[in-house]
Amino acid sequence: xxxxxxxxxTAVLALPVSAFAMAQDGCxxxxxxxxxxxxxxxxxxxxxxxxxxxxxxxxxxxxxxxxVEAEKQGKKFPLYVDFSKQYVVAGNIIRIKDKQNVTAQxxxxxxxxxxxxxPMEDALLxxxxxxxxxxxVFTDPQCPYCKxxxxxxxxxxKRDPDIAFYIxxxxxxxxxxxxxxxxxxxxxxSMALLEASLDGKKIPDxxxxxxxxxxxxxxxxxLGIRSTPTLVLPDGRVIPGYKKADALLTLLGSxxxxxxxx
Numbered sequence: 214x215x216x217x218x219x220x221x222x223t224a225v226l227a228l229p230v231s232a233f234a235m236a237q238d239g240c241x242x243x244x245x246x247x248x249x250x251x252x253x254x255x256x257x258x259x260x261x262x263x264x265x266x267x268x269x270x271x272x273x274x275x276x277x278x279x280x281v282e283a284e285k286q287g288k289k290f291p292l293y294v295d296f297s298k299q300y301v302v303a304g305n306i307i308r309i310k311d312k313q314n315v316t317a318q319x320x321x322x323x324x325x326x327x328x329x330x331x332p333m334e335d336a337l338l339x340x341x342x343x344x345x346x347x348x349x350v351f352t353d354p355q356c357p358y359c360k361x362x363x364x365x366x367x368x369x370x371k372r373d374p375d376i377a378f379y380i381x382x383x384x385x386x387x388x389x390x391x392x393x394x395x396x397x398x399x400x401x402x403s404m405a406l407l408e409a410s411l412d413g414k415k416i417p418d419x420x421x422x423x424x425x426x427x428x429x430x431x432x433x434x435x436l437g438i439r440s441t442p443t444l445v446l447p448d449g450r451v452i453p454g455y456k457k458a459d460a461l462l463t464l465l466g467s468x469x470x471x472x473x474x475x
Contacts, residue, residue, distance in 0.1 A: 246272050249279075249296045256281045259298060274315045275306050282323060288437055289323035291316060325449030326436055333379050335425045337404050340370040340377030346447055346465055350380045351433060353441040354395055354410035355388040358455045362442045363411055368458040373469040376462075380407065382426055383433055383441050393418065395426045 256279070257267040264283040273280035273293055281292045293302035305316040331349055350366065352359040366378050382398055384391030393416075398406045400421040410416050433439075436451075444452045452464070462470030 336379035344377035349445040360411040
């Protein structure tokens with residue numbers, strides 16, 4: 214059991230695998246929640262060999278499960294324990310109705326970023342400086358999904374000028390020339406160079422020496438951001454991956470999204 218729990222926690226932290234669990238019938242009249250409970254101390258004892266801390270226990274969105282707010286190596290994440298307290302569910306729980314990944318959403322809410330830790334002086338601005346909603350985007354100048362997202366960001370700004378994106382350069386080691394290109398973009402403070410790079414065009418060498426890119430690389434490591442593109446919302450939630458304009462507008466609470474969906 215100890216080895217199993219340790220493996221599950223590692224899987225949740227590193228490479229979540231989609232999983233579904235079904236609760237058995239059998240609580241009689243009323244809801245199952247009325248006859249099941251688990252305290253924080255009980256959860257901590259149960260998962261002691263896989264987590265360092267347990268902060269909270271609630272009933273999960275999926276019937277028949279508790280959701281445990283756990284922490285290991287400074288990162289918070291949800292674990293799901295069934296009502297029998299004999300099984301732990303690792304991976305993502307997806308709500309069928311709207312295809313919402315409730316596990317990823319909960320992880321994002323548990324690991325909010327303090328926005329004051331992200332310097333904006335070197336960020337490229339997409340949108341108006343006086344926009345009410347400001348979103349930070351970590352992007353790699355050679356990342357294919359960053360290119361796809363960038364087009365969607367431009368569409369968002371076009372449809373709702375009260376949203377602006379502040380783009381920080383986060384070159385990945387998997388793209389060998391991305392570091393040099395990021396340096397060049399930062400030195401020139403040029404959105405045009407970023408877009409040229411995303412389009413696969415050759416980018417000139419940097420015109421200055423700067424430590425900004427190295428500072429960003431240290432920052433994302435500290436914040437636990439590992440991939441591009443990654444968005445940090447105004448409330449500190451971290452949202453990794455490509456999103457279409459409609460989804461972004463909805464995520465940011467844009468009135469434009471409400472009109473579009475109607």
